[in-house]
Amino acid sequence: MNIKAISENYILKTYNRYPLVLEKGEGVYLYDENGNKYLDFFSGIAVCNLGYNHKKINEAAIDQIKKLYHASNFFYTKPQAFLAKKLVEKTFKDGKVFFCNSGTEAVEGALKAAKRYLYLKGEKDYKILAFKNSFHGRTLGALSVTGQEKYWEGFDVKNDNVIFIDFNDKESLKKVFEKENIKIVILELIQGEGGINVASKDFIETLLSLKQERNFILIIDEIQTGIGRTGKLFAFEDYNFEPDIITLGKALGNGFPIGAFVLKEYLKEALTPGTHGSTFGGNPISCSVANVVLDEISQKEFLDKxxxxxxxxxxxxxxxxxxxxxxxxxxxxxxILGITTKVPAREVALKALENNLIIGIAGNNDTLRFEPPLIINETHIEEGFEKLVKALKKF
Ligand SMILES: Cc1ncc(COP(=O)(O)O)c(C=O)c1O
Structure with a gap:
């Protein structure tokens, strides 16, 4: 059975896939259909932060499968309630959570909450500020704040109410606030997909002082940076401030589909029954797993490591x-690390694969992107870099 051929035949080609048919994972390793072993420095795009075949995750999922796969949000469930409590306790006192299925849905929901809050306050004719090279997802709303035109072409997403400026550019930031009535700002503290660009402390301080003056809703997209990826549970902790809304996805379920946004108490009346919803959001299996993920990753020793x-x-x-x-x-x-390459990043990634190492790419095919499971140790790093050097010597 040629799985690659079947897939190419029947699945819409929205991805240039690596030529591997994956069959199982164990710790920080993945195995293909022929039993070849690969060291994973990409975690399925920053998702499997606790690696594969994790005992506690397996137990949580299997226990929950035996009890209840799904309950609509017309009912309460224990895993959802416990997860919401944990998320709020680890983010904003008296905040509220909404559960969905993916990162892009979390962004959609966060934007809806912010817009509706402003609507209820009678705010009109305001702008949303987003940043060049950002990535917030592929649905139309999330795309409209994604600052990469290559993802917009043909989709009619250009929205005159959204303004993009250069990331980390303090002067442009000050200028845009002089000219425009900005009421929502959305950003990643490290642009992942856009090329591993870290927000400078200076830039964030400027943004926060503008927030004091101008009072806008600050949405921090933690979909890629959250859940321990930066060495803190959330990236915003490193900058000493509290956003108004954070979006989560990816590693929250370690591979089980879940997204969420958490907002501060003052925004909670923005979304009420009938204004937002999701059939699968807060699925009990995903929530059971996410409870384990948060318990494991939020431990100080884990994050110190x-x-x-x-x-x-x-x-x-x-x-x-x-x-x-x-x-x-x-x-x-x-x-969440990267290095610029003058030879095409995808070619390097494919060469790494020939040496049994999985890495990612970012930016305009000019960045090698490393987001291994957070459980890697020194030996894995030695092994991975040996493999990478072998691959790089081919260029
Ligand atoms: C920062 C950020 N936001 C949003 C998304 C969209 O998430 P998803 O692909 O789970 O919908 C991603 C995915 O790469 C992301 O990195």
């Missing part, structure tokens, strides 16, 4: 930069 291993990873990237003239600017935080 991520920060420690991150230093070693970054040292290795710096070594690569000095060894290979086509690599430059290693960057990132925790285990």
């Amino acid at each position: 991520v920060q420690k291993i991150s230093k070693l990873f970054m040292e290795k990237l710096k070594e690569l930069e000095s060894k290979f003239s086509f690599l430059e600017n290693p960057r990132g935080k925790g285990l």
Whole structure:
């Protein structure tokens, strides 16, 4: 049975897939249909932060499967209630959660909540500020705040109410607030898909002082940076402020589909019965797993380890930069790291794959992107960089 051929025949080609048919995962390794073993430095796009075949996750999912797969949101369930309590306790006192199925839906919901709050306050003719090279998802609303035109073409998403400026550009930020009535700002604190661009402290401080003056709703997209990825449970913790809304997805379910947004108490009346909803949102299996994920990842020792291993990873990237003239600017935080490559990133990723290492790419095919499961250790890093060096020597 040729799985690649069947897939190419029957599945709409929206992805340029790596030529691998994956069959199972164990810890930080993935195995293909022929039993070949791959070290995973990508976690299924920053999703499997606790790796694969994790005992506690398996137990939570299997226990829940035996009890109840699904309940509509016309009912209460324990896993959903416990997860909501945990999320609020770890984010904003007296905040509220909405559960959905994916990151892009979390962004849609967050935008709806912000817009409806402003509507109820009688705010009109305001603008939304978003950033060039951002990525917030593929639905029409999320695309309208995604600052990469290549994703818009042909979809009629251009929205004159959304303004894009350069990320990390303080002067443009000040200028745009002088000219425009901005009431919603959405950003990632590290642009993942856009090229692993870390928001500078300076830039965020400027944004926060403008917020004091101008009073807008600040949405931080933590879909990729959240759940321990940066070495903190949420990326915003590193900048010493509280957003008004955060969006979550990806690693929250470690592979089980779930998204969420959490908003501050003052916004809670924005969405009431009938204004928003989801059939599958807060699915009991995904929520049971997410409870385990949060319990594991929010432990201080776990996050300390991520920060420690991150230093070693970054040292290795710096070594690569000095060894290979086509690599430059290693960057990132925790285990969301990248390095610019002058040879096409996809070609490097394919060569790495031939050496049994899975890495990602970002930006305009010019960034090697590393987002391994957060459980990697020193030995895995040594192994991964040996494989990567072998691949890079081919260029
Ligand atoms: C920052 C950010 N927001 C939103 C999304 C969209 O999430 P999903 O693909 O789960 O809908 C992504 C996915 O890459 C992301 O990285």
